[in-house]
Amino acid sequence: MNGRVTITEASVPGLPTGVKLRFDKQRDQWVILAPERLFVLDAVALEIVKRCDGQASVADIVDDLTAAYAAPRDVILKDVGALLQDLADKRILAA
Amino acid sequence: MTDLGFPLAILAELTHRCPLQCPYCSNPLALEAASAELSTAEWKAVIAEAADLGALQIHFSGGEPTARRDLEELVAAAAAAGLYTNLITAGVLLSRERLAALAEAGLDHVQLSFQDSEAAGCDRIGGYKGGFEKKLDCARWTVELGLPLTLNMVVHRQNLEHLPEMLALAEELQARRVEIAHVQYYGWAYLNRAALMPTREQLEDATAVVEAARERLKGVLVIDYVVPDYYARRPKSCMGGWGRQFLNISPAGKVLPCHAAESITNLTFDRVQEKSLREIWEHSPAFNAYRGTDWMPEPCRSCERKEIDWGGCRCQAFALTGEAGTIDPACALSPLHDALQALATTESATGEGSFTYRSRKAGEAAARLPERIDS
Numbered sequence: 001m002n003g004r005v006t007i008t009e010a011s012v013p014g015l016p017t018g019v020k021l022r023f024d025k026q027r028d029q030w031v032i033l034a035p036e037r038l039f040v041l042d043a044v045a046l047e048i049v050k051r052c053d054g055q056a057s058v059a060d061i062v063d064d065l066t067a068a069y070a071a072p073r074d075v076i077l078k079d080v081g082a083l084l085q086d087l088a089d090k091r092i093l094a095a
Numbered sequence: 096m097t098d099l100g101f102p103l104a105i106l107a108e109l110t111h112r113c114p115l116q117c118p119y120c121s122n123p124l125a126l127e128a129a130s131a132e133l134s135t136a137e138w139k140a141v142i143a144e145a146a147d148l149g150a151l152q153i154h155f156s157g158g159e160p161t162a163r164r165d166l167e168e169l170v171a172a173a174a175a176a177g178l179y180t181n182l183i184t185a186g187v188l189l190s191r192e193r194l195a196a197l198a199e200a201g202l203d204h205v206q207l208s209f210q211d212s213e214a215a216g217c218d219r220i221g222g223y224k225g226g227f228e229k230k231l232d233c234a235r236w237t238v239e240l241g242l243p244l245t246l247n248m249v250v251h252r253q254n255l256e257h258l259p260e261m262l263a264l265a266e267e268l269q270a271r272r273v274e275i276a277h278v279q280y281y282g283w284a285y286l287n288r289a290a291l292m293p294t295r296e297q298l299e300d301a302t303a304v305v306e307a308a309r310e311r312l313k314g315v316l317v318i319d320y321v322v323p324d325y326y327a328r329r330p331k332s333c334m335g336g337w338g339r340q341f342l343n344i345s346p347a348g349k350v351l352p353c354h355a356a357e358s359i360t361n362l363t364f365d366r367v368q369e370k371s372l373r374e375i376w377e378h379s380p381a382f383n384a385y386r387g388t389d390w391m392p393e394p395c396r397s398c399e400r401k402e403i404d405w406g407g408c409r410c411q412a413f414a415l416t417g418e419a420g421t422i423d424p425a426c427a428l429s430p431l432h433d434a435l436q437a438l439a440t441t442e443s444a445t446g447e448g449s450f451t452y453r454s455r456k457a458g459e460a461a462a463r464l465p466e467r468i469d470s
Binding site for chain 2: 018
């Protein structure tokens with residue numbers, strides 16, 4: 001039986017089957033394609049989602065983004081956690 | 096007019112053939128024969144063109160799309176063009192092997208209809224004996240194959256009492272998503288309206304059940320809920336506006352602004368065999384007839400919601416008044432609004448339960464629809 005996924009630093013997020021990250025060349029934007037859904041990703045969301053490869057943990061992703069963007073780790077953790085929990089609740093992220 | 100862009104998603108109604116006979120089928124009353132259907136090559140050309148124009152998703156629907164033997168080939172063509180592919184099916188013609196072949200061809204998502212939460216109601220409403228068991232098999236195979244599963248539940252007076260069981264069925268079958276869609280009254284559903292119309296109390300109960308379930312099943316089951324508008328105060332933003340975000344290709348190649356558009360009998364629709372999709376999308380008189388806000392009568396034209404509701408639903412305005420360009424009677428600002436609500440209340444209380452089932456023969460006989468409403 002399914003259960004709600006709770007995102008923690010130890011979670012290893014990835015896109016499940018039937019959910020695809022794609023570049024929409026006609027509109028020059030990145031989108032997630034999912035059952036009866038299409039989500040346009042802004043620059044921040046894209047940086048997070050493209051790191052969700054089913055191998056890196058949330059802690060790894062946050063470390064990577066902290067290094068790349070020279071921002072406080074706790075701020076990035078909060079943003080990443082909120083986005084991934086929202087995607088998980090929409091059933092377009094597995095972890 | 097500003098840049099029209101192109102729809103993100105298109106609906107490909109591959110055939111009107113279907114083993115089920117649902118009395119609220121979204122197909123037109125005049126069902127296309129198999130001989131009128133587009134060929135495999137024609138569909139593949141349209142799919143490639145739609146992807147090239149900017150479509151990102153394609154919904155394969157019908158009738159029953161699995162009645163087309165070339166479905167695997169069409170799914171593969173869509174996947175090769177980069178489209179996200181969705182199958183909208185009744186499930187009763189599928190074997191596990193065929194579903195696996197479709198997954199192999201690149202199918203991304205299965206939307207499976209149930210007419211009720213239990214066999215008796217499901218088989219009676221769908222007019223197909225043994226259908227419920229086959230649907231259960233189809234749901235299990237979908238999940239076993241790793242495909243995301245959505246259950247489509249069309250709800251109305253004769254099955255709304257089972258709404259909690261429908262949600263439980265979706266959970267039990269491990270659907271990621273369920274659509275609870277109240278019947279919208281065009282074509283077949285308009286013909287069967289008195290047998291389907293829910294009471295206002297049923298509607299309010301259903302909405303409360305859905306809201307509670309959304310809270311309880313957060314992160315487990317995504318619930319989409321489509322409300323009926325005969326009891327509403329504001330009309331639905333039908334298709335997000337005529338000719339703005341969506342197009343539908345009929346089995347015979349007609350390009351429609353929505354699946355019910357053929358019910359507006361004074362419009363003519365261009366065909367993909369004759370013109371390019373881009374030309375039809377941008378210039379077809381049927382698409383331009385109610386596009387934007389210039390066509391609107393008052394009070395729509397000066398309404399602050401004109402770019403929210405887009406004037407409601409043209410098919411509904413036509414079905415109820417005979418004029419597609421008039422105010423949707425679902426809007427409280429329509430002079431017909433009170434009459435519409437009274438009609439819904441009366442039909443839900445006194446309508447008989449028997450259906451006119453969908454069939455080619457019944458469609459031909461149904462030239463005369465229920466009375467239009469008068470103010």
